[in-house]
Amino acid sequence: MAALDELKKHLMQEIAVSLSDLFDRSFETKSFDGKPWKPRKIETGTGSLMLNTGTLRRSLKYEIQGNAVAWFSTVPYAKIHNEGGYIAVTERMKKFFWAMYYKYHKRVRIGKSKKNKGQFLGKSEMYNATAEAYKHLALMKIGAKIKIPQRQFIGNSRDVRVRVEKITQKYVERLLEAVMKNAARK
Secondary structure (H helix, E strand, O other), X not given: OHHHHHXXXXXXXHHHHHHHHHHHHHHHHOEEOOEEOOXXXXXXXXXXXXXXXXXXXXXXXXXXXXXXXXXXXXXXXXHHHHHOEEXXXXXXXXXXXXXXHHHXXXXXXXXXXXXXXXXXXXXXXXXXXXXXXXXXXXXXXXXOEEEEOOOOOOOOOHHHHHXXXXXXXXHHHHHHHHHHHHHHHO
């Protein structure tokens, strides 16, 4: 019986490591179970929203609980990204959106040119798409809802089931081999 418990412990550990690798790879492929994540609406040139700092990716941990493996994250925003949903605009968010608006907002001064014979045309504000998107968010009322699209990186899927089945099959074959060897000795 102790040998069987040890085998189960190794099986669960191998499943946990294999699935952790699969979930980690979701951040590289920007997809889960073959479904790509929705692209970022506000392009800041800093790459993937889910990889900006790597905190979310590094926060994923697992715990073996008997015949199951449970994954969890220590960051509060993990669930909303994994499942999608709505968040309410706060005063702090509005301040952040305004700061980002001013960061991406560009002022252009139009000066002398041959075409206008040296006349000064004045100032013109040029907004890029990023600044406009942040301005739109900054102008939202406190309490308004922002939809966060699902960008799943962890959970049950076809890929998960295939990996678990392959690993389990390997362990069942090992167990059968051990039983057959013990039976042949007797």
